Amino acid sequence: MQLSKTRKDFKMxxxxxxxxGNVKEIRKGAVNGIVKLETPGGNTVSSTISMEAIEDLKLAEGKKACIFVKATEVMLANENLKISARNQWKGTVKEIQEGAVNAIVKLEIEEGVTITSTISLEAVKDLGLTVGAKAVAIVKSTSVMLGEE
Structure with missing residues (x-):
């Protein structure tokens, strides 16, 4: 599994x-389940979704699937944190687009694979983020959506 290099794969x-990527593991609960996918680069992505969604998508170990995360749901830090957010990926800042209040930060987490985060300019400055800096992208598993590939 890996991030799309373009959004052309999805129309809307x-x-x-x-x-x-491929489903690595499914932990089923009464109402929700945790689905883990693995990227070709070895990154694991956890998604907490309803059991109904797991059944509707016919998810099973080894099946190909897609994960979607809005840029506003991606937090950034200077290092891995001991927090409840399951998804943490180390990378290098490749681009920062500054706006009046927010910035779009692109972090390369695997060769040629980036994750985009929309954070405040204040956070960019507080974290000392610059192109080439090391950072960690953090996403709660409840913010990860799944789809069929």
Missing amino acids: ISARNHFH
């Missing part, structure tokens, strides 16, 4: 971050 979606 606003989420900037698209992961493709």
Whole structure:
């Protein structure tokens, strides 16, 4: 599984971050389940979704699936944190587009694979983010949407 390098694979979606890969594990609960996908580069992505969605998508170990994450759901840090957010990917800042209040930060987490985060300019400055800096993208598993590939 890996992030799309372009959004051309999907006709109508606003989420900037698209992961493709194979279901590695499914932990089923009474109402929700945790689905883990693995990227070709070895990154694991956890998604907490309803059991109904798991059944509707016919998810099973080894099946190909897509993950979608809005850029506004991607937090950035200077290092891995001991927090409840399951998805943490180390990378290098490749681009920062500054706006009046927010910035779009692109972090390369695998060769040729980036994850995009929309954060405040204040956060960019507080974290000392610059092109070439190391950072960690963090996403709660409840913010990860799944789809069929």
